[in-house]
Amino acid sequence: MVEEERMYAIEVENLVKKFGDFEAVKGVSFKVKKGEIFAFLGPNGAGKTTTVHILTTLLKPTSGKAVVAGYDVVEDAREVRKRIGIVFQDPSVDRDLTAYENMLVHGGVYGLKGRELKEKIEELLKFVELWEFRNKLVKFFSGGMQRRLEIARSLLHHPEVLFLDEPTLGLDPQTRAHVWSYIEAMKEEQEMTIFLTTHYMEEAEKLADRVAIIDHGRIIAEGTVEDLKKLVGSDVVYLKVENGAECFETDFGSCVVLPDGRIRIDVSNASKAIPRIFEAAEKRGVKILEITYHRPTLNDVFLHLTGREIRDEGGNLMKGVIRARMRR
Amino acid sequence: MRAFEIMVYRQVKRFLRARSRVAGMIINPLVWLAFFGIGWSNAFRDTSIFGGVDYLTYLSPGIFAMTVFNQSFVSGISVIWDREFGFLKEVLVAPASRKETIAGRIFGDSAVATIQGAIILSFTMLIAKINILGVIPALGVGFVLAVAFSSFGVSIAARMRSMEGFQMIMALVMLPLIFLSGAIYPIAFMPSWMKALALINPLTYAVEASRVLLTGVSGIFPLHQSLLILLILTAVMLYIAMVSFERSTVE
Ligand SMILES: Nc1ncnc2c1ncn2[C@@H]1O[C@H](COP(=O)(O)OP(=O)(O)O)[C@@H](O)[C@H]1O
Ligand SMILES: [Mg+2]
Numbered sequence: 001m002v003e004e005e006r007m008y009a010i011e012v013e014n015l016v017k018k019f020g021d022f023e024a025v026k027g028v029s030f031k032v033k034k035g036e037i038f039a040f041l042g043p044n045g046a047g048k049t050t051t052v053h054i055l056t057t058l059l060k061p062t063s064g065k066a067v068v069a070g071y072d073v074v075e076d077a078r079e080v081r082k083r084i085g086i087v088f089q090d091p092s093v094d095r096d097l098t099a100y101e102n103m104l105v106h107g108g109v110y111g112l113k114g115r116e117l118k119e120k121i122e123e124l125l126k127f128v129e130l131w132e133f134r135n136k137l138v139k140f141f142s143g144g145m146q147r148r149l150e151i152a153r154s155l156l157h158h159p160e161v162l163f164l165d166e167p168t169l170g171l172d173p174q175t176r177a178h179v180w181s182y183i184e185a186m187k188e189e190q191e192m193t194i195f196l197t198t199h200y201m202e203e204a205e206k207l208a209d210r211v212a213i214i215d216h217g218r219i220i221a222e223g224t225v226e227d228l229k230k231l232v233g234s235d236v237v238y239l240k241v242e243n244g245a246e247c248f249e250t251d252f253g254s255c256v257v258l259p260d261g262r263i264r265i266d267v268s269n270a271s272k273a274i275p276r277i278f279e280a281a282e283k284r285g286v287k288i289l290e291i292t293y294h295r296p297t298l299n300d301v302f303l304h305l306t307g308r309e310i311r312d313e314g315g316n317l318m319k320g321v322i323r324a325r326m327r328r
Numbered sequence: 329m330r331a332f333e334i335m336v337y338r339q340v341k342r343f344l345r346a347r348s349r350v351a352g353m354i355i356n357p358l359v360w361l362a363f364f365g366i367g368w369s370n371a372f373r374d375t376s377i378f379g380g381v382d383y384l385t386y387l388s389p390g391i392f393a394m395t396v397f398n399q400s401f402v403s404g405i406s407v408i409w410d411r412e413f414g415f416l417k418e419v420l421v422a423p424a425s426r427k428e429t430i431a432g433r434i435f436g437d438s439a440v441a442t443i444q445g446a447i448i449l450s451f452t453m454l455i456a457k458i459n460i461l462g463v464i465p466a467l468g469v470g471f472v473l474a475v476a477f478s479s480f481g482v483s484i485a486a487r488m489r490s491m492e493g494f495q496m497i498m499a500l501v502m503l504p505l506i507f508l509s510g511a512i513y514p515i516a517f518m519p520s521w522m523k524a525l526a527l528i529n530p531l532t533y534a535v536e537a538s539r540v541l542l543t544g545v546s547g548i549f550p551l552h553q554s555l556l557i558l559l560i561l562t563a564v565m566l567y568i569a570m571v572s573f574e575r576s577t578v579e
Pocket of ligand 1: 019022024042043044045046047048049050051
C-alpha cells in the first residue's frame with residue numbers, strides 16, 4: 001500500500017477471539033483514522049484487552065483480519081511491532097531498576113543507543129515530570145508515577161500508533177486528570193494515532209475523537225461522542241415517584257425503570273418536557289417526589305443500549321494488581 | 329546485537345541491586361562447605377577413595393558447581409516472574425528478535441551465577457587445597473554450566489502457565505541433579521542405574537572438569553572429554569531455550 005494513500009492507522013474486520021469454548025471477541029470491525037484518538041469504551045470483561053493484545057501481535061486472532069500501521073498483525077507481526085507502542089493495563093515496569101534504567105532497557109530492546117537515546121530519554125522524562133526522580137528505584141514510585149513512566153517509555157521509539165489499555169485504571173481523580181493532559185499533549189505534539197480503552201465514561205468523553213462502545217465482545221455503537229449522545233435524545237429526565245415505579249405512556253421518548261426505583265425518560269428538550277410529564281403523571285394519579293434532569297452522558301448511552309450501567313470496578317481490579325505484587 | 333547487550337545489562341544491574349538476595353544464595357553453599365565438608369573431611373581417614381585429596385578439597389569443586397547451577401537455574405525459571413509482572417509482554421511486543429533477547433538474558437544471568445561461584449571459590453581457597461592456576465579456567469567452566477541451566481530454566485518457564493508447579497519442579501530438579509553429578513561422592517562407586525543417570529546430567533561434566541582443574545583429581549572422564557560434552561549439551565540446551573521462548577505467548 002502506498003504510504004500517502006493510507007488513511008487508516010488501524011483497520012479491523014470481523015475479528016474473533018476464542019479462549020477454548022468461550023468467545024471473548026465476537027466479530028468486531030472498525031477503522032481508526034490516522035492521527036485520531038479512538039476509544040474503546042466498555043465494562044470489565046467486554047473484550048477490550050483481548051482486542052488490544054491481538055492488535056499488538058501478542059495474541060493470534062481465531063479469525064478475522066487486522067491491519068495496523070499498514071501491516072497485517074499476523075502475517076507481518078514484526079513490521080507492526082516496529083510501528084507501535086503500548087501501555088499495558090497491568091503494570092509492566094521493572095521494579096528493581098530506576099526510572100532512567102527502565103527507559104534505557106526499553107530503548108535497547110528497540111535498538112536505540114548513544115546520544116540520540118539519552119536525549120530522547122531526558123526529553124520524555126521531563127515531559128512526564130519524572131526527570132528529578134530518574135535515579136530512584138521504580139518500586140518506590142506511586143501508581144501514578146509508574147503510569148507516567150510507562151507512558152514516557154511507550155513514546156521512546158516514536159510509534160505511529162499508540163495503544164493505551166485503561167491508562168488511568170485505579171488512579172485517583174487528580175492523577176487521572178494529569179495523565180489526560182499528557183495524552184492530549186501527545187496527540188498535539190507527536191501527531192500519532194492513539195487507541196485507548198477505558199471503562200470510565202469521562203475519559204472517553206474528554207479524550208476521544210471517536211468512541212466505540214463494546215459489550216460482551218461486540219461493538220454496539222460507534223461514532224463521535226455527539227453522535228452517540230444523539231442516540232439517547234438530547235436530555236435525560238429522572239423521576240422518583242410515590243408507590244411502585246412504572247413507566248407511564250409518554251410520547252416523549254424511551255422510558256425505563258432503573259434498578260434503584262427511579263424512572264428514566266429520554267427527551268429532546270427537558271425544559272419543555274418536564275411540565276408535560278407533570279401533567280401526564282397527574283392524569284394517572286401518580287405523585288412525583290423528585291425530578292432531575294441532565295444532558296446525557298456516555299453512561300446514559302450505554303444504559304440506553306444495554307439496560308445496564310458501566311460499573312466501575314476499578315477498586316476490585318486494583319486489588320488484583322496489589323495481590324500480584326505481593327506474591328513476589 | 330543491541331537487544332542482547334541490553335538484556336545482559338538488565339540482569340547484571342538487577343543482581344547488583346538485590347544484595348540481600350545474593351547473600352541468601354551464598355549462605356547455602358557455605359553451610360555445605362563448612363559443616364558437611366569439614367565434618368566428613370575429619371571422618372574420612374582414607375583419602376584414596378577421593379583420588380588422594382582430603383574430602384573437603386574433593387568436595388570444593390562440587391560446591392562451586394552446585395552454587396553456579398542453583399543460581400542459574402533459578403534465574404532461568406524466573407522468566408515466569410517476568411510473565412507475571414509484565415516485563416515479558418514488553419519484550420514480546422518489541423520488534424527485536426526474541427531469540428536474541430532471551431539469549432542476552434541467559435548470558436546476563438550466567439555472568440551473575442559465575443560471579444557467585446567466584447565468591448564461593450574464594451572462600452574455598454582459604455580452607456581447601458585449591459590449585460590457583462585452575463581458578464580462571466574453572467570459572468570458564470562455571471559460565472558454560474550456567475548457560476546450560478539458565479537455558480533449562482527458561483525452557484521450563486516458557487511452558488509453565490502459572491507458579492503452581494514451581495515447588496515441584498524445584499524439588500525434582502535441584503537436589504537430585506546435585507546428588508547425581510558426583511559433586512558430593514564419586515560417580516565410580518555409584519550403582520549402575522545411578523551411574524547411567526549421572527551420565528546424562530550436564531552438571532556431571534562441569535563437576536568433573538572443574539575438579540580436574542581445581543584439584544587435579546580426575547574422575548571417570550579425561551578433561552577434554554568432559555569439556556566437549558559439556559559444551560555440546562550447553563549448545564543444545566541454549567538452542568531449545570531460544571526456540572521455546574520464541575514460541576511463548578502471553579495467553
Ligand atoms: N487467556 C484467557 N483465557 C480465558 N479467558 C480469557 C483470557 N483472557 C481473557 N479472557 C476472558 O475474555 C473476556 C474479555 O476479557 P478482556 O479482554 O480482558 O476484557 P476487558 O479488557 O474489556 O476487561 C473476559 O471474560 C475474560 O475473562
Ligand atoms: Mg482490560
